[in-house]
Amino acid sequence: MARLNINGKTVEVDAEPDTPLLWAIRDHVGLTGTKYGCGVAQCGACTVHLDGQAIRACSLPVSAVAEDQKIVTIEGLSPDGNHPVQVAWRALDVPQCGFCQSGMIMAAAALLAEKPRPTDDEINEAMTNICRCGTFNRVRAGIHQAAAATAGTTG
Amino acid sequence: MTTPDTVTPETASRASRRTLLKGAGAAVLLGFHLPSKGALAQPASAPGVPPPVPEVNAWVVIHPDDRVVLRMARTEMGQGTRTGLAQLIAEELQCDWSRVSTEYVTPGQSLARNRAWGAFLTAGSQGIRQSQEYVRRGGAAARMMLVQAAADRWGVPAGECAAKDSVITHGPTGRRLRYGEVAAEAARLAPPADVPLKDPRSWTIAGQPLARIDTADKTTGKQVYGADLRMAGMLVAVPRRCPVFGGRVKSFDAAAVTGMPGVKHVLQVGDSCVAVVADTFWRAKTALDALPVEWDVGESGRVSSATVAAMLDEGLTAKEAFVGNESGDARAAIAGAARKVEATYSYPFLNHAPMEPMNATVLWTPARCDVWCPTQNGEAALAAAAGAAGLPQTACDVHRVDLGGGFGRRTVHDWLEDAVRIARQVPGLPVKTMWTREEDMVQGRYHPVTKCRLTAGLDEKGDITGLHMRISGQSILSTAFPGGLQNGRDPVQFQGLNPGGAEGAIGYTFPNLLVDHAMRNTHVPAHFWRGVNHNQNAIYLECFLDEVAHATGQDPLALRRKLMANHPKHLAVLNAVAERIGWGSPPPPGVHRGLAQQMGFGSYVAAAAEVSVSDAGQLRIHRIVAATDPGHAANPRQIEMQVEGSFVYGLSAMLYQEITLKDGAVEQTNFDSYNVLRMDEMPKVETIVMPSGGFWGGVGEPTIMVAAPAVLNALFAATGKRIRDMPLKHHDLRRA
Numbered sequence: 008m009a010r011l012n013i014n015g016k017t018v019e020v021d022a023e024p025d026t027p028l029l030w031a032i033r034d035h036v037g038l039t040g041t042k043y044g045c046g047v048a049q050c051g052a053c054t055v056h057l058d059g060q061a062i063r064a065c066s067l068p069v070s071a072v073a074e075d076q077k078i079v080t081i082e083g084l085s086p087d088g089n090h091p092v093q094v095a096w097r098a099l100d101v102p103q104c105g106f107c108q109s110g111m112i113m114a115a116a117a118l119l120a121e122k123p124r125p126t127d128d129e130i131n132e133a134m135t136n137i138c139r140c141g142t143f144n145r146v147r148a149g150i151h152q153a154a155a156a157t158a159g160t161t162g
Numbered sequence: 163m164t165t166p167d168t169v170t171p172e173t174a175s176r177a178s179r180r181t182l183l184k185g186a187g188a189a190v191l192l193g194f195h196l197p198s199k200g201a202l203a204q205p206a207s208a209p210g211v212p213p214p215v216p217e218v219n220a221w222v223v224i225h226p227d228d229r230v231v232l233r234m235a236r237t238e239m240g241q242g243t244r245t246g247l248a249q250l251i252a253e254e255l256q257c258d259w260s261r262v263s264t265e266y267v268t269p270g271q272s273l274a275r276n277r278a279w280g281a282f283l284t285a286g287s288q289g290i291r292q293s294q295e296y297v298r299r300g301g302a303a304a305r306m307m308l309v310q311a312a313a314d315r316w317g318v319p320a321g322e323c324a325a326k327d328s329v330i331t332h333g334p335t336g337r338r339l340r341y342g343e344v345a346a347e348a349a350r351l352a353p354p355a356d357v358p359l360k361d362p363r364s365w366t367i368a369g370q371p372l373a374r375i376d377t378a379d380k381t382t383g384k385q386v387y388g389a390d391l392r393m394a395g396m397l398v399a400v401p402r403r404c405p406v407f408g409g410r411v412k413s414f415d416a417a418a419v420t421g422m423p424g425v426k427h428v429l430q431v432g433d434s435c436v437a438v439v440a441d442t443f444w445r446a447k448t449a450l451d452a453l454p455v456e457w458d459v460g461e462s463g464r465v466s467s468a469t470v471a472a473m474l475d476e477g478l479t480a481k482e483a484f485v486g487n488e489s490g491d492a493r494a495a496i497a498g499a500a501r502k503v504e505a506t507y508s509y510p511f512l513n514h515a516p517m518e519p520m521n522a523t524v525l526w527t528p529a530r531c532d533v534w535c536p537t538q539n540g541e542a543a544l545a546a547a548a549g550a551a552g553l554p555q556t557a558c559d560v561h562r563v564d565l566g567g568g569f570g571r572r573t574v575h576d577w578l579e580d581a582v583r584i585a586r587q588v589p590g591l592p593v594k595t596m597w598t599r600e601e602d603m604v605q606g607r608y609h610p611v612t613k614c615r616l617t618a619g620l621d622e623k624g625d626i627t628g629l630h631m632r633i634s635g636q637s638i639l640s641t642a643f644p645g646g647l648q649n650g651r652d653p654v655q656f657q658g659l660n661p662g663g664a665e666g667a668i669g670y671t672f673p674n675l676l677v678d679h680a681m682r683n684t685h686v687p688a689h690f691w692r693g694v695n696h697n698q699n700a701i702y703l704e705c706f707l708d709e710v711a712h713a714t715g716q717d718p719l720a721l722r723r724k725l726m727a728n729h730p731k732h733l734a735v736l737n738a739v740a741e742r743i744g745w746g747s748p749p750p751p752g753v754h755r756g757l758a759q760q761m762g763f764g765s766y767v768a769a770a771a772e773v774s775v776s777d778a779g780q781l782r783i784h785r786i787v788a789a790t791d792p793g794h795a796a797n798p799r800q801i802e803m804q805v806e807g808s809f810v811y812g813l814s815a816m817l818y819q820e821i822t823l824k825d826g827a828v829e830q831t832n833f834d835s836y837n838v839l840r841m842d843e844m845p846k847v848e849t850i851v852m853p854s855g856g857f858w859g860g861v862g863e864p865t866i867m868v869a870a871p872a873v874l875n876a877l878f879a880a881t882g883k884r885i886r887d888m889p890l891k892h893h894d895l896r897r898a
Contacts (some may be wrong), residue, residue, distance in 0.1 A: 022444070023423055030444035034398070039390035040383015042566070043443075044517050045599045049833035052517060081383035088382040096381045100373050100799065103807060104240030105380030106387060106517040106566030131842035137833060139517050139567050140240040141810025143844040145803070 009069040012076065013038070014083025024070035029053040031069045032080060040081035040109045044137065051136030054110035054117075055080050061117035061133075081109040084116060092116045095152040103140035110136050115150050124154050216345040218307055219353065220278040221251055221300030223265075224345035228328050230257045232264045232301075235272065235279035236289040237538050238376065239516075239565035239572070240807075241862040242800035243289035245374045249796055250294055253368035254301030254360060257341060258328040262375065269540040270559030282540035285573045285690060287763035287860020290796050294858055299357045304348070306357065311348035312339045362794055362855070371799035376564070387566045388521045388536040391594055396523070397426055399584045399595040400446040401437040403605050406459035406826035407685050410434050413456045419449040428453065431583045439588060443596055462685040463826040470684055470823065471508075474613045477634025477680030478506065484681065486633075486656030490674030492619075495628025499619025503713050505706055507616070508887040509698035510820035512609035513828075513836060514691055518566025519602040520577035523594040524585035526551055531558040531582060536565035538572040546575035550582035569811070570690035574607050574642065603836060604828040607689030608821055610636035614702040619674075624714030625724070628674035631659065631702065634682055638694070641687040655679045657695040658760045658867065659703065664857065666696065666762040669732030670707075670725035686823065692811055693866035696762045701888075704758040704871035709884060718757055718875065719745055731791060731854065732759055735768040738789040738850050743770035753784060756875025760867040765859030766791040769872035771845070775880045779896035783813070783843070783873055788865050789850040793857035802849045804861045809847055812869030814839040817890050837891075 009020045011028075013036060020026075020035045027046075032038050032055070041064060044052030048066040055064045056079040057072065072078070084090050092115045095101075102108040111134070118125055118133040125133070130150055138146070215223050215231070223231040232251050238244040244264055252262055272279045280296060305325050312330040313320040316337060323332050328341040362369060379385040404410060414436050416428035424445030429437045436455055440446035477483075496502060522535035524547070531551035537543040540560050548555040565572055581595035597605070612635025619628040637652035646653070658666045659677045691697070707725075711718040719740050726733040736759040740746075749755055752774045759768035772785045788805045795801055818837035822829045830836040870888070878884050882898040 022442075023448075025448075026444050030442060033390075034442040034444065037392060038383070039386070039392070042387075042517070043389065043519070043599075045833050047599075047832050047834060050517065088378070093381040097373075097377050100377055100803070102240075102377055102380040103242070103803060104517065104565060104567045105377075105385050108380050109383050112381060134841045137517070137838045137840065139515060139569070139811065139838065141807030142803075143810060143841045144806050144847060147841065147844075 009072070010074040011069065011072060011078060012074065013078045014080060017074070020069060022069055025068050027065050028055070028067045028069055028072060028078070029064035032064060038080050038082050042106055042109055044107065049137065050107065050110070051114060052107050052110040054113040054136065056113060056117055059117065059120060061114045081113060084113065090116060091153040091157045092119065092149065095149040095156065099145050099149050099152060101142055101145040101149045103142055107136055107138045111138065111146055115146070115153070119150065119154055119157065123157060125150065216349055218304040218345055218349050219300055220275070221297060222255060222304035224341050226342045226345070228258065228261055228340050228342040230255070230262045230328065230341070232262060233267050233279065234264050235267055235282045235540070236293060237282070237284040237540070237562060237565060237568070239284065239536070239538065239568040241289065241804060242374060242797065243284060244376055245372065246290045246796035246800060247293065247297055248375060249368040249370070249372060250290070251297050251301035253365050254298045255305050256325045256327070259367055259372070261328065264375065266562045268559045268561055269544040270555070272541070273544070273555060283542070283573070284538045284568070285570055287765070287862040287864065291764060291858035291860050294796070298359050302359055303353050303357045306354045307348040307351045308341055308344055310351055311344040315339065315344065315347065368796055369794070370797065372797060374800070386563060387518055388523065388534065388563050389518055389566065389596060391523045391534050391563070393523070393592040396592040396594055397439050397441060397588060398443045398446050399437045399439045399581070399593050400443065400450050400598065401431060401435050401580055401584065401595060402450055402455070402601060403435040404457045404459065405604055405828070406457070406462050407687060408462050409457050409459040411436060411455065412458045415454040419453050422449045422452065425449045427588060429584060429587050431580050435580055437584050437595070439584065439593060447598060459826055465685060465826045466824055467822040470611060473682050474508070474611065474634045477682045478613060478615045478632055480634070480680045482680065483632065483678035484651035484655070485676070485678045487659050487661045487668065487675060487677040489661065489672070490628070492628040492630045492674040492676035495674035496617055496619035496630060499627055500622050501620040502617060503620065503710050504615065504617045505709055505884070505886060506613060507702050507705065508613040509611065509701065510822070510888060511611045511686060512691055512815055512819050513603055513606040513821055513830070514569040514571035515603065515833070515836060515838070516565070516567025516569055516571055519599055520571070520597040521595060522578045522581035523592055524581050525592040526582065526585040527589055529557065532561065533558070533578065533582070534561045534563060535578055536563055536568070536572055537575065537578070538565070538568045538570070542573070543575050543578055546578050547582050550579040551586060569692040570694070571607060574689055576607070599833070600831045603831050606821070606828070607642070607687050609691035609697065610638055610688035610695070611684070612636065612698055614698070616702060616706040618706070618710050620710070620714060624716060626672055626710060629672045629676070631677045632680065633678070634680040636683050636688045637681050638688045638690060640681070640683050642689050650681070652679070652681065655695055656699070658699045658762050664764055669729040669759055669761055670722070671728045672725065685826065693863045696760060696863070696867040697812065697815065697870070700758060700760040700867040701871045701874065704760065704868070705874050705884070705886070708756070708875040708878065712878070722757070722759070731766045732761055734854070735759060735766045735789040735791050735852065738852060739768045739770040739787045742787045742848065742850060743772065745770065754876050754879035756872050756877070756879055758868040758871035758875060762864050762867050763860035764793070764857065765861060765864040767864040767868050769865070769868035771872040771876040773873060773876040773880055775877065775895050775897065777896065779894055781877060781890065781895055783845040785846045785848070786872065787848045787850065788868070789852055790861060790864060791852050791854050792859040792861050793853055793855060795851055795853045798851045801851050801861045805849045805865045806847045808863065808865035809869045810839050810844065812866035813873065816870040816873065816888055817843070820889050
């Protein structure tokens, strides 16, 4: 049994201690926006925020997550789906099949929280997620657009 | 469609019955693909059940509040087909685009209505081009019936009425009726016999760079993929097959894992597979990993990449070969040539590796089998499910969900058959069978392995007098569709090298040409992989022509142009990229250029690449210009996305990917050993969409054909190194 704080709510999860956070989120809590793509921290489809940092939930056992650590999934990124990254993603039609995009969006949101106006090199370093459809150029454009929109609203 | 969390086994079968009823709730249907009217009488509504939706015809549903629902037989897997087809129907329907949504029909519904929706196959870049005409006629016929219904109500000739944005207007009086107000009456009219289509030059919805209609849920986690399905009482199965294709289960020790947390069943699945069924994925996988299994791998356990390579080498000079394209006498021309250029290329097995591993959710009872799964061919999925379920197709159905990638892997349903075999052993409960990435990697249906020896005879001026391309290697149709072989010959092998035809004709005229194929099959099943045989055929021919150009001191573009006089459409896209990249003008310092062109999937494409290679041998692809002539463009914005994505897919293969064999089994197990191009390596892509009209080509695959050869030719310009076997990761790219 693990107690996890997911999207602002504390939930009890009846999972073995070695259960990856990904599967606790998907199968025990029932939030399926976070995806399984590889299970070995390669593809990033499982990216969630742990205390604001982008992490790969497929490779972090629930036993390594403390009750007071804040987990945010794609479902909790914004109350209405209007985080600047989500808005930019819709404006630029970033997703193709979309399966990797929850992870892409979470990675991009974490990057922008740390670096509000990232350079292309900083984007390259932070965005190591795999997309088999090949949306990278639109992901990059989306990050720049979200950064510009955020700068616009905060002055 | 069913939604997660709301589906119990009972509601699942109720839902599926309801969808079937909804589909059959037709009043009037069009003549094409459709059965007689009597078979489709409107069913009576049960108390408390909403009346069937007003279906104007098989493709078009219009609600009283003017919402328009367009029905889809083809599958959305990221390639934009849903939006493109909706645009084409809406163009002819003249409906309000902002009120359009879509729904999948099931193959069971289509079966019950004499294949009302035609083919479901979504592969070969044909989702739009093979269905565009009848879906447009569906939209046009519905519009004509709506206009007629309004005219009938007003007692005026239909010719005095016009339709736009879901409103019908009577010209002389200015009276107006909305589609939603007359849809029920329209549905009762006889479908028109003559259904003319608009001239594409007058399109206002189709052909426009509109945003996709299905993006929003992909940004919030709401989009439900097969892997996300949840139903009350559902169990999760994780399967493992014999790692050597053709091998069998010898024994397994179920007792060793039955007591593990969450484990419900430990099953043998057919001859070659075992599975653990548990309450969650992780518990099933954990038990499966602990399950002792002995396999009988059979004779194929002796096959390795080295034995396959030796077999292919033998084929390069074998006497017997299937001819794909022959004109003149290439062998004699080469024998008598002043000079010869010869080179041997090779291309490995590849895995599709869509982001979403294989999965299917199945509810089996002795009387019925329902499947929820991502598939590129609903009808083939239904046939596969029924076969594995031991039930007639009429007692089964396949409820589609959008795909987390397909790339050809989801046109074949081995994974679905196993999922049904598992569910059949757990009757009455929905079972979601999910593959691990590792299983997905080692149980693929792979891009075939081939080699190719090219020999050119040249005259004193360096012009090609004869060309022989000998392909040796695996045939896709031999495993994927043996019925498609022509007296043993696999016509798919010659994609892009054919003497003519609308699908993939060679873009050059050689005085003497022979393209032939020594078929050498392995125990590894080959299958259609995005771009299919164009991937290697374009590398073989486009890189070899580049070799000939350099060997004879000719400009690669000039050499091609001399051979392309009879191929104006191929030449037009090549000229377009050459002009845009600035071919003939000096590139930036340290940057080098390469070109390639090919016709495939009915479209003409070309690419020009700019690359640099550091002193340490690090390749950087700076910029690629790509041109596509697909005849007609349903949505140029979606084409741009497909072009960009095609470079990622094609360049990932070129840079990193190969499936190798050891002791008969695949050695790569995950993305750490089967890498993919990522953000930091992604070049800038400039897309030229230049539809010339008069034909319909595909866009999902064609650009892949030219991705690798354009870069490889630029790489030669940069380094003097000719890379003839993939992937590049094995090569030292420092300047020669």
